[in-house]
């Protein structure tokens with residue numbers, strides 16, 4: 001990344017910075033004062049009346065009006081949920097955790113008492129918990145055990161505008177549960193509240209049988225918006241310049257939140273900023289740079305919420321995970337790259353892929369809103385007003401752009417027919433059928449039944465909070481005597497990366513990694529790293545010396561423990577294949593057989609199932625060697641299409657492991 005120059009024309013100089021200190025909310029009197037100043041507080045009686053009157057209510061209010069933190073609290077105080085719980089879903093884990101902490105603080109209790117949270121791989125609730133903040137994914141898992149959600153009398157589906165697949169499915173599930181509970185007098189009725197910042201309200205209201213809509217007036221603070229005057233070639237560079245312009249001019253108490261697209265970009269910018277700060281010519285107060293992205297170790301994620309010492313500015317480099325729900329106190333400036341890394345599904349490849357793309361206008365407003373949580377703020381968009389006008393108004397719901405095999409598996413586990421299910425926006429029938437076919441190939445769905453039903457294997461697969469393909473890999477591992485190894489690799493794959501990118505010399509990094517590298521590829525390389533890591537005493541030091549990400553490895557370790565527990569409860573046989581690495585790769589092939597590619601004469605690879613031309617990513621241990629047939633876990637598309645996490649396979653294994661599929665391979669036709 002280039003050093004900032006003064007030539008950039010982002011229109012931020014017109015702004016005068018006030019010396020506004022953000023409010024300290026640590027003390028309970030101030031906390032109450034602050035709560036009372038929120039727009040929802042003034043209308044709490046009205047809100048409670050409406051909730052009381054209607055089975056379903058839609059609440060629309062601008063970001064920062066107090067919906068998430070206050071409404072559950074009001075309902076609890078008014079005892080509207082009786083003896084049961086109030087469940088509040090959030091699309092993101094970090095939001096569920098931090099909001100629970102905030103609400104617990106406001107209610108003068110500790111997390112895990114009246115207020116608790118439940119997120120993947122972590123449950124802080126106790127029998128005393130009445131307000132349960134949870135990810136939408138966790139409530140969906142609970143629905144697998146009880147589709148009528150009887151532990152809750154009130155369910156709040158928050159941040160509905162995000163339209164995650166899980167929230168969309170929950171709309172259907174709560175609607176169904178509500179009808180069922182209304183028809184069965186022995187069960188308490190279920191209240192449903194849908195909360196959102198912006199959305200196509202009529203569409204929602206119609207879906208919920210014309211449910212009433214409550215609009216909350218007013219937002220708390222104003223946010224000034226500044227656009228770039230000219231289109232920028234390099235949004236990272238433009239963000240960097242903007243950060244340092246703010247840094248030079250604004251008081252140290254004003255923190256900066258920057259929206260970027262992904263871990264690598266964030267880590268790289270973090271190193272660049274730190275390097276610039278060392279330059280004696282760099283003006284401004286001391287600065288602390290923090291990073292925030294979904295695959296960061298959860299404890300590390302929470303660090304960005306800590307206040308910095310007085311006189312030090314905090315700069316948070318985040319993906320869109322800080323876009324909604326969370327409040328990072330002290331943030332007065334938002335720098336918006338205008339870009340996001342979004343999941344999308346490409347039917348031609350049959351895979352979920354990640355792509356960096358422009359955000360929607362709705363997302364841009366959400367991002368700007370992060371600057372006005374505790375006082376007036378400013379948002380600097382490194383794109384022009386014209387570019388903003390050209391953005392899509394709303395984000396396409398995830399359910400219409402993602403592969404659905406995980407969703408279909410979960411619906412079937414709840415006992416819902418995925419084709420008939422009443423969804424707000426239906427995905428194309430073709431995507432559902434494709435997902436059913438994949439699950440059939442994985443052995444999760446009975447091939448002979450008229451309507452799709454889960455096999456025993458499918459039921460077990462649904463218990464794992466993983467992509468069905470990886471659940472299948474784990475469940476087949478015992479057959480290959482390598483459950484220990486497979487658990488380690490799947491755990492490592494569930495974090496974004498275990499490598500550290502930064503300013504270190506390329507040679508030093510390559511040298512350090514060479515000792516782990518397996519000629520068979522990345523799966524065994526990851527296994528080697530995980531094994532060394534878990535046998536090391538001083539893990540932090542060891543990771544530092546080997547250019548490995550300590551926090552992500554620690555998280556992988558926790559994930560492994562959880563997965564191991566699930567295997568134990570399924571009475572799976574734990575065994576190790578020792579140095580027989582082929583068995584581990586074979587186990588992966590049982591779930592990922594569609595992720596295979598064959599070498600072409602032009603040294604490129606062609607994917608077997610979808611005939612797409614692609615290459616091995618330079619970060620792979622396989623880069624440079626050209627085995628005839630490979631297995632990969634992920635395909636990414638930047639300017640070119642790449643395979644990531646690549647391992648060599650013997651085409652003969654295909655015939656052995658997936659006889660019905662092997663005919664697709666040119667190399668296996670000789671067998």
Ligand code: ADP
Nearest residue numbers: 063064065066067068069070102327329373374
């Ligand atoms: P909404 O859901 O309507 O966007 P929230 O209930 O999340 O609003 O937050 C309302 C306000 O409460 C925020 O604008 C902020 O001032 C304050 N707040 C919420 N969470 C925190 C927190 N963790 N630390 C400090 N202030 C917070």
Ligand code: MG
Nearest residue numbers: 067068158325
């Ligand atoms: Mg909210």
